[in-house]
Amino acid sequence: MAKGYEPKKLLVEGQEDLRVIPELIEKNGIRWGDKKREAIVSIQDCEGYENIDANLISTELQASGLTNLGVIIDADEDLPARWISIRNACLSSIPDIPEEISETGLIHITKNGIKFGIWIMPDNQMRGMLETFLAYIIRNDGETIWQYAQEVAKEAKNKGASFKDSYLDKAKIYTWLAWQEEPGRQLHQAIKYEILNPQHPKAQTFVTWFKTLYEL
Numbered sequence: 339m340a341k342g343y344e345p346k347k348l349l350v351e352g353q354e355d356l357r358v359i360p361e362l363i364e365k366n367g368i369r370w371g372d373k374k375r376e377a378i379v380s381i382q383d384c385e386g387y388e389n390i391d392a393n394l395i396s397t398e399l400q401a402s403g404l405t406n407l408g409v410i411i412d413a414d415e416d417l418p419a420r421w422i423s424i425r426n427a428c429l430s431s432i433p434d435i436p437e438e439i440s441e442t443g444l445i446h447i448t449k450n451g452i453k454f455g456i457w458i459m460p461d462n463q464m465r466g467m468l469e470t471f472l473a474y475i476i477r478n479d480g481e482t483i484w485q486y487a488q489e490v491a492k493e494a495k496n497k498g499a500s501f502k503d504s505y506l507d508k509a510k511i512y513t514w515l516a517w518q519e520e521p522g523r524q525l526h527q528a529i530k531y532e533i534l535n536p537q538h539p540k541a542q543t544f545v546t547w548f549k550t551l552y553e554l
Contacts, residue, residue, distance in 0.1 A: 365536035
């Protein structure tokens with residue numbers, strides 16, 4: 339699509355989301371297209387949750403030609419607080435936004451007819467982040483190593499590993515990825531090469547939300 343005309347747009351917290359989501363959608367049967375010019379959905383890396391605020395949402399909703407807008411954020415340690423925060427950021431632009439988010443994500447038609455959606459990683463129900471969601475789709479034959487990777491990451495933290503407590507889920511999955519046939523794949527590569535299972539039943543609720551939001 340031409341620069342400046344982005345009818346379908348997605349706001350995300352960071353680069354990992356920007357890389358992972360197109361791979362996940364492609365592996366579920368929808369061609370994403372060129373990431374910069376012909377993508378089915380334009381993704382914006384907001385460089386942190388704190389930048390997905392009322393001003394940004396208002397500006398995006400007023401963009402010329404916009405038809406569909408999605409927001410994907412992490413629950414982190416307190417999902418109810420994160421939902422209240424993102425809902426409050428939307429209220430001035432979407433005064434009739436629902437008071438709750440369901441486990442299938444939020445999809446809401448604004449008064450201007452824009453299809454607006456929110457997904458809170460991992461599943462709109464629990465604490466966590468993108469990496470928590472990806473841990474859900476580890477293949478069954480990888481479960482034994484996954485259990486051990488979780489134990490090792492926790493033990494490393496107990497022995498003085500310097501990652502923040504809130505990054506434990508990141509440490510777990512990267513530990514697991516380090517033990518695969520080709521160690522050290524990035525998260526999007528783990529989906530692209532199907533080290534993770536992009537068709538896993540636990541991924542399908544998100545995929546359905548995405549396809550419904552963007553009418554794919």
